[in-house]
Amino acid sequence: MPFVAAVAASHAPNILLEPGAEWDEFMQLHYRMAPQAASSKPSLEAQQKLRRDAEKAYAVLRADLEAARPDVLIVVANDQFVNFFHNNIPTFFVTLADEVKGQFTRHKFHYRNHKELGRAILRAGLESGIDFSFGEYIELQHTQVVPLYFLLPEAKIPILPIYVNTWADPIPTPRRCFQVGEVIRKVADGRKERVAILATGGLSHFPGSPRIGEIDTEFDHKLLEILREGKGRSLADYSVEEICKSGDSEFLNWMVAIGAIGDAKASATFYMPDYVATGWGFVSWKI
């Protein structure tokens, strides 16, 4: 029973911003890059509904996680120029710190890091052809803490941040990310700890681009349908270009979780486009 649960969730910052003034102030920056995105700006009531719907989705994921009683939560996310820059961008990175911290507006986060599990995954990767990068310090950012705020608000168990470069071209293939997930599953199956995995990001969005505001809801629905059917493995056949043209590069984080769950069917999926930037998606798999 060592691999016990898997969830995937969007990490869009506006999920954790207060509807109204905070959300609107934050989005002003994006509108400077993509002025047309402001034309679909949701009303306060629509923002509040999005927040409530996201909280409901997170509540289902959290209940599933807690029911699986994990001893450690692997968090697969992308760095967005906080820990890594163009002088050195790891394609896959495992955190070997003792503890990890970060802040999001007024919210502070501090978790123990499960570096023993990190070392085991590193070793297993090296032995099976996946040469992870690693390091002993990282700063948590919104890609981890937005979902953790809802899923692991109290640091009851350690986490293990693993990074996928979905952000700076060139990025890895869906197949490679799936294979990383397979390695993680193999290691987890041999551990005494109960291991759960959280993959973050997506779904469709075009951050930092004049295309902000375009959300390919059709492609996102297709992805979620494939996950409900338990056919996530087939997504490893997609090219990077097929994933990216819909603004779903962060789905590569999800591909790692999909590699770990194998052919399990998603037990719950939720989807809510936020009108101005991102298709918020949430999935739980019972293992």
Added chain:
Amino acid sequence: MSSYHLNRFLFDLKMNPDALKQAESNLDGALDHYELAPEERDALKAGDPRRLRQLGAHGMLALYIMRLNPEYRSNIYWSQK
């Protein structure tokens, strides 16, 4: 041409409080620390993230030039990463 230094300046505005402070008080002096093409330097001084992106800045770093714009200086955006 590589836009490494253009992105580096923007990354430092995001992650290095001392670099931000210097850029706020003396932008020309701050820019002297980076190997920038004349059009990159001009675009940074003009403060338009769309133009920076066209010159090769990563879109999500280009936004950080707005940190020097008095209108956006206290934006909640900067209190998260």
